[in-house]
Amino acid sequence: MLLEKIKNLLNSKKSAPNGQSEAAVSLFDTGIPDIPQGYDQEKDVVVRLVGKKPTKSYRVSGIDDVASKNNWKAWLYLAPVVILVSIFLLYPLINTIYIAFAKEYSYIKGYGTGLTLDNFGVVLGLKEYVNASGQRATETNFVNFAIPNTVVIAFVTVPLSIFLALIIAVALNSIKWFQKFLQTVFFLPYVTNGIAIGMVFAVIFDKQGIINNLFHTNIAWIQNAEHWTAMVPLCIYIVWNSIPFKILILLSGLQGVDKQYYQAAQIDSASKGKVLLRITVPLLSPQILYLMITGFIGAFKEYNSIISIFGAPSTAGSGGASTEKNLLTVVYYVYDILEHDSQTMIQYAAAGAVLLFAAILIFTLIQSKVSKSRVYY
Amino acid sequence: MAKTYNNFQGQVLNQNITLSIKEAGKTVETIKKAEKVTKVISTIITYAFIVALALLVIFPFYWMIITSLKSLDEITGMSTGGRQTYFPEIVMWSNYVYVFQKFDFSTYMVNTVVVAIFSTIGTLLTTVFAAFAFSRLRFKGRETVFAILLMTMMIPGEMMVLSNYITVASFGWIESDSQTLLQAYACMIVPFWVSVFYIYLLRQNFKQIPNELYLAAKVDGKSDWNYLWKVMVPLAAPTLISISILKFMGTWNSYMWPQLVCKNEAYQLISNGLRGSSFTNADTGITEYGYRMAATVLVTVPLFLLFVFFRKYIMRGVGRAGIKG
Numbered sequence: 001m002l003l004e005k006i007k008n009l010l011n012s013k014k015s016a017p018n019g020q021s022e023a024a025v026s027l028f029d030t031g032i033p034d035i036p037q038g039y040d041q042e043k044d045v046v047v048r049l050v051g052k053k054p055t056k057s058y059r060v061s062g063i064d065d066v067a068s069k070n071n072w073k074a075w076l077y078l079a080p081v082v083i084l085v086s087i088f089l090l091y092p093l094i095n096t097i098y099i100a101f102a103k104e105y106s107y108i109k110g111y112g113t114g115l116t117l118d119n120f121g122v123v124l125g126l127k128e129y130v131n132a133s134g135q136r137a138t139e140t141n142f143v144n145f146a147i148p149n150t151v152v153i154a155f156v157t158v159p160l161s162i163f164l165a166l167i168i169a170v171a172l173n174s175i176k177w178f179q180k181f182l183q184t185v186f187f188l189p190y191v192t193n194g195i196a197i198g199m200v201f202a203v204i205f206d207k208q209g210i211i212n213n214l215f216h217t218n219i220a221w222i223q224n225a226e227h228w229t230a231m232v233p234l235c236i237y238i239v240w241n242s243i244p245f246k247i248l249i250l251l252s253g254l255q256g257v258d259k260q261y262y263q264a265a266q267i268d269s270a271s272k273g274k275v276l277l278r279i280t281v282p283l284l285s286p287q288i289l290y291l292m293i294t295g296f297i298g299a300f301k302e303y304n305s306i307i308s309i310f311g312a313p314s315t316a317g318s319g320g321a322s323t324e325k326n327l328l329t330v331v332y333y334v335y336d337i338l339e340h341d342s343q344t345m346i347q348y349a350a351a352g353a354v355l356l357f358a359a360i361l362i363f364t365l366i367q368s369k370v371s372k373s374r375v376y377y
Numbered sequence: 378m379a380k381t382y383n384n385f386q387g388q389v390l391n392q393n394i395t396l397s398i399k400e401a402g403k404t405v406e407t408i409k410k411a412e413k414v415t416k417v418i419s420t421i422i423t424y425a426f427i428v429a430l431a432l433l434v435i436f437p438f439y440w441m442i443i444t445s446l447k448s449l450d451e452i453t454g455m456s457t458g459g460r461q462t463y464f465p466e467i468v469m470w471s472n473y474v475y476v477f478q479k480f481d482f483s484t485y486m487v488n489t490v491v492v493a494i495f496s497t498i499g500t501l502l503t504t505v506f507a508a509f510a511f512s513r514l515r516f517k518g519r520e521t522v523f524a525i526l527l528m529t530m531m532i533p534g535e536m537m538v539l540s541n542y543i544t545v546a547s548f549g550w551i552e553s554d555s556q557t558l559l560q561a562y563a564c565m566i567v568p569f570w571v572s573v574f575y576i577y578l579l580r581q582n583f584k585q586i587p588n589e590l591y592l593a594a595k596v597d598g599k600s601d602w603n604y605l606w607k608v609m610v611p612l613a614a615p616t617l618i619s620i621s622i623l624k625f626m627g628t629w630n631s632y633m634w635p636q637l638v639c640k641n642e643a644y645q646l647i648s649n650g651l652r653g654s655s656f657t658n659a660d661t662g663i664t665e666y667g668y669r670m671a672a673t674v675l676v677t678v679p680l681f682l683l684f685v686f687f688r689k690y691i692m693r694g695v696g697r698a699g700i701k702g
Binding site: 039072073078093182192307311349353 | 420424428430434435444452453454459503506507526531536544547601626666669676680691692696
């Protein structure tokens, strides 16, 4: 016993901080076992001495944080995210799907009387519905305009913008002077307010505007335009707006390409077009695939550009007598109902949203399949 | 030293030139010369091409600025015989004066800045906590929770808008006759406090910080909380700055959600103000494009300033995030 006490005294002396007298240490001494401070690799614990009173001067800490498999503190850190995600992400997802399938859904009560596919039928124009004024009507906007517009926007703007972005990125990558400056210029469309620039496009494509002036035409592009004519400024605007991001991604891809491929092509004296098609494009295929998928998903969700250029989902403008909403897209259809008929027609908006979700889900699944099975080099 | 193709071997390395079968019969010097010419020509073509496209890309900005300085007669071609001018004949600074008087710029600006600041702070806090838990702490179900979060990234935000609209309505935040400014702010801020993608981004960043730092901090008696704020957050500062700027830009550009939830125009954000303001002459019914473009310039300039000062962070953030807002 005595021997141990002396040993402990010696140990506590060793660990006593500078300036603390031996007497003070021995006063509080109750026997501190010899535990080296620091990280103990064998036991996978961190040991340190804490507190001013030597009686409480050792504590093994860090076990909870480093080694434990179930750390309740982690859930404290996660709590805000878990709560917010449940309320604003997971619950809405389930709720939207429920509303889309709900029979006789009531906005005020928040539930329906059963499950049905009727809402989809109404949206797709297969079934009649009772509109706000109590009359029976058929929904034609979704099939006639929302789907074709969305599909056209997706299949025109995505390939076009990827193609343009690709040649701009290749050209930017091959130049020496002003490369950074030009790169910044091409990035500018990204840092703009979409609404503001859409309104500029409306001025450019005005009937008296610069485009008609340059080409000596007199086409109504915006106001009272033909349905498909109005798609021209719209698609140009979307391409203009989506190019910066694509250039950025492709350029960073290009900068990672091994120069040896190009030297090998030079030895074979391959033409520039051939180099582009046979070397650059295959090497960039992961980036191009990524841009295609994100581009299609983005195009499926297009609506902002229509609001910014036309101000309403119709070429007749919001003040027009025509109820034909010929510029609707799928997402715009959903928003249009929410803005104007959320009390009576929300279940149809939900059905439209579920259809969009299904389309996007299919695209995402294709992406994960393709990127796993096909690497082009 | 004109040597024919037949004995070019040995020249290749010295001259640093590559020869191929196509070039048989030519001398090294003519090949060199031809290559130089092609190189100069292709450089010129590349620059011409890229500068032309760059001009096309910035044309809308140019047109926005000069139109904002034109009179209505000049914009419609009335005073110029139907011709569009590339520089205003009379510079109308008065357009801007009019817009400042007519367009309630300050109200929308205050709303936008308040919403941007609070939604950014909230997002940063939740993102830092979650990323810390996912990257550094061990607990049961970590991978499951993270996988669920990642899966929610596939869901289009538009899908949730509809149901979130019902949710905020059930909170009583969007009563059309009694909505207060605070409720409108809450609608525009609270649902956007979590971004799964930013959590993912920051988690990757946190994971790169070596574990030894954590153990060292433990030995020094730092708690998890202290370690997070004193070590990890400063080390991940560039990512956090990128997130903040992208979030701010997102608020600046957001249109639909504020349009849906704000029952009073005075509560809306800058994009709504811009789109909603009708610079239409009450007498003639003609839209005053000059005023309208002056307003768009005023909305675009702050974003440009942000871009000038934070170019590095924006481009890096976009490169990795690939999403707006």
